[in-house]
Amino acid sequence: MQSKKMQDAFNDQIQAEMASAYLYLAMAAYCEGKNLKGFGHWLRAQYNEEVGHAMKMFDFVIERGGQVVLKSIEAPAADFGSPLAVFEKVLAHEQQITARINSLYELALAEKDYASQIFLQWFITEQVEEEGSAGEIIEKMKMAGDKGNALVWIDKELGKR
Secondary structure, three states, X not given: OOOHHHHHHHXXXXXHHHHHHHHHHHHHHHHHHOOOHHHHHHHHHHHHHHHHHHHHHHHHHHHOOOOOOOOOOOXXXXXXXXXXXXXXXXXXXXXXXXXXXXXXXXXXXHOOOHHHHHHHHHHHHHHHHHHHHHHHHHHHHHHHOXXXXXXXXXXXXXXXX
């Protein structure tokens, strides 16, 4: 059985994961509207990952005998400025999610909720990957610049995800 405090924290994180998905879908729409289909493809894949993360937590709460309470999600922005700005926002957002996951893990430690600690290890590892991936794309984009052949190449590479 999961404590009420832990259940509430997981419900908050489910909301954050769904908000992340919604943000990435908005970013995909922005990029695809700029004819950057590869960027859009990468961001749609990210959207699907975030929904998957939310559902893992959803299932975990239920499996532990808890109750999932879905919360509202704010509409994300529709304009992101440039492809580089999109990925800088992706990295900043993933860093926020990392901080949230770390706080959730700290709560699991304080609550002596060993099952949640073990469960959250996967998310901690996943966040290292998420931040690394976004950082790598940003570095390539900074080297390439926001326009020209290099941006088209990056778009093509991201479309392979």
